[in-house]
Amino acid sequence: MNWRLVAIPVTLIPIFIIAIQFDIQLDDLLAIGIFPFVGAIIVMMIKLGLQGIKFAYITRKYLGSFDSFFKLTGVRIGSEFIKFTTPMFVGAELVVIYYLHKKGVNPAKAAWIAIMDIVTEVFAAGLLSIMAGIIALLNGAYVVAAVILAVSIVITSLWMVMFFLSSKRTFQVPKILENLTKRFGKEKGAKAIKKTNTWMEEVCTMSRENLKTPESKKIFTISFLFSLASWSFYGISFMVIAMGTGFVISSFDSIMAVMGANAIGNLPITIGGSGLAEFGIVAYLNNLDPFAFEISEDIVGWNSVIGWRIATYYVPIVITWLLLVKLALSKISKS
Template identity: 85%
Template sequence: MNWRIIAIPITLIPIFIIAIQFDIQIEDVLAIGIFPFIGAIVAMMIKLVLQGIKFAYITRKYLGDFDSFLKLVGVRVGSEFIKFTTPMFIGAEFVVIYYLHKKGAKPAKSAWIAIMDIVTEVFAAGLLSIMAGIIALLSGAYVVAAVILATSVIITSLWMVMFFLSSKHTFQVPKVLENLAKRFAKEKGTKAIEKTNIWMEEVCTMSRENLKTSESKKIFTISFLFSLASWSFYGISFMIIAMGTGFVINAFDSIMAVMGANAIGNLPITIGGSGLAEFGIIAYINNLDPFAFEISEGVVAWDAVIGWRIATYYVPIVITWLLLVKLALSKIPKSQSS
């Protein structure tokens, strides 16, 4: 976990490059004003809390009165620290699986809850990002639209296909990976593959048992709506910051800009999408040639984007880290596990 803390300063490198390249001074960012910063932070925290409420809702539906509702919310919010410090869209689900299993839930059921959580998250983000990509395409930003659509369609399709196919097909570790594990890890590799295959079979069995039930369909629908709401607040956070610089953007356009940027930031290139998300917003809103960053007057500038990044990444990362350590990674007395 320590390497993730060390990785955080690395995310500042693209910010410094942008600041130097476009002569962004600290006073330019501070000129946005304290209230827009606070407003953006609040919007971002609402996004995270909605994710936590959704996770607690799913967990309670499948496990009953399993744990404190507020603690489940806190664990899910804390798990976002992994996403913030990982160069991919995924990551947080492993924390919640670990926590649920540590509290006494069976591995397969813990995985099923995490999968339901992440799939609805990806589905909502994917649909919003695809909308953003289509709008960019219609606006003539062909390169930006291509990157957004390619990333969104691939990630969303992969998750959704795997999710729904799991109810009809039992997935196992691919033979190539199995052979490599057995060859290099010998007996330990063989045992790890066997355990993984058993776990995957149990998850697929749960998928067959649950996906076709009306209760699970209801849980999926409500969770999806929670995800749409949480991503919307993520977009609104930029609208609030932009207002502090005098740039007027409505809520819908702000959500589309941020979700387009989010799709670009999901490329497995930089930690937490640092640099990519900032580029995505500028390119999307200003309809720029992605290889020429001259920004005309009267449109959103880099200071607003850097301010948004600070409010929605560097402040929440401290909060999510504290919750991760305090709740998800804390030791649980045997008397509390079940």
């Protein structure tokens, strides 16, 4: 976990490059104003709170009242720290699986709950990003649209296909990976493969037992709506920041710009999408031209983009870290 703390300062490098390249001073950031900045933080925390509530809802629907609703919400919010500190938005599901297993939940059931949570998250984000890509395409921003659509369609399709196929077939570790693991890991590698295959078989069994039931369909639908709402608040956070600099943008356009940037930020290039998300917003809003980063008077300023990044990444990363350590990684007694 310590390497993640070291990785956080690395995410500042693209910010410094942008600030130096476009002569962004501290006064430019302060010009945003305290109220828009605090407002954006509050909106971002609402986004994270909705994610936490969704996870608590899914968990208690499948497991009953085995744990505090507020604690489950906090654990899910804390798990976002892992996503903030990885190249690509992955890893949060590992935290919740770990937490549920430590509480005595069967690993397969814990994995199923985590998968239901992450799939609805990816599906909602994917749909919004695809909408943003289509709008960019219709406006002639072919490069921006191509990147957004390629990333969104691939990631969304992969998750959804794997999710629904899990109810029809049993997945196992691919033979190539199995052979390599056994060759280099010897006996330990063989045991790891066997354990992984057993776990995947149990998860697929749970998928067959639950996915087609009316209750699970209801849980999926409600969770998906929660995810749409949470991602919408993420988009609105930029609108709040932009208001501080006098840049007027509608909530819909703000959501589309942020979700398009979010898709670009999902490229596994930088930690937490640092730099990619910022350039993605400007590319989307600056006449939808990915190569015209010199911003005119009528276009959102770089200070708004950097201020948005601080409010929706660096402040929440502290909060999620505290919740992760306090709740998810603390000593847990099995109920």
